Each structure stands twice: as structure tokens, then as C-alpha cells.
Amino acid sequence: MSENVKKGQGHGVVKISEDVVGVIAGIAASEVEGIQGLHPTLTGGITQVVTGKRNVTKGVKVTVGEQDAIIDMIVSIEYGFKIPEVVAKAQANVKETVETITGLKVSAVNVYVQNIFVKEKEAKSKEK
16 A cells, blocks of 8 residues: 655654545545446456455545646446536546645546446336
């Protein structure tokens, strides 16, 4: 687990884990209307099945440098929403939230759309 070291104001050292930044980013992305959910990477999904532990940072990978962070996330978009608009809102919300809470500069938020989610009600009406 990599950690970001921030020098304090003479009171000590603050370390922010990549996992913490990942949780913040995941919550911020899920707040955006049109984002149905985050998806674990292949290894994250296998780890969750084998260990039985829920991974709170599923679908989010964070690389923290000295003063910046790069965030990669895999998402599902709800059917009917414009993908470019939802992704742009998610990127902006994740960037602003992570920078506000951690003080890190977010240099990139890469969003990969892996799935389109169709609500059951819509799916049933289309089958008829």
C-alpha cells in the first residue's frame, strides 16, 4: 500500500493512503446522476470472490505522487443518459472532491465506461 507523505505545519507528518483517495473518488463518482456503479478490475473481482471481503475501492485505481494523484475508474452508465455528459460531470466531481478533502492536486481522472445498465422496468416493457 503506497502512501502520500505531506509535510505538516511543524506538527508532524500526514500520510494519505491510496485506498483512502480511492474511497473518496468512488463516493464522489457515485454521487453523479447517470452513474449506475463502479466495477472491480479483473483481479479485484477475483480477490473479492476468493476472500469474501467487499472491496470498497472496487473499480478505482489511484496512483499518488509527491503532490498529485491520477485516478482511473471503471463505471456503468444508466441507459438514456448521454455518456460524454455523465463522464464529464463525474470527472469534475471526483477532481473537486479529492482536491478539497485531501489537498492533493488531481492531474487526471480517467473514466472507462464498461457497461450500460438498463432498468428492469424498461427492460420488461421492451420485451412485450
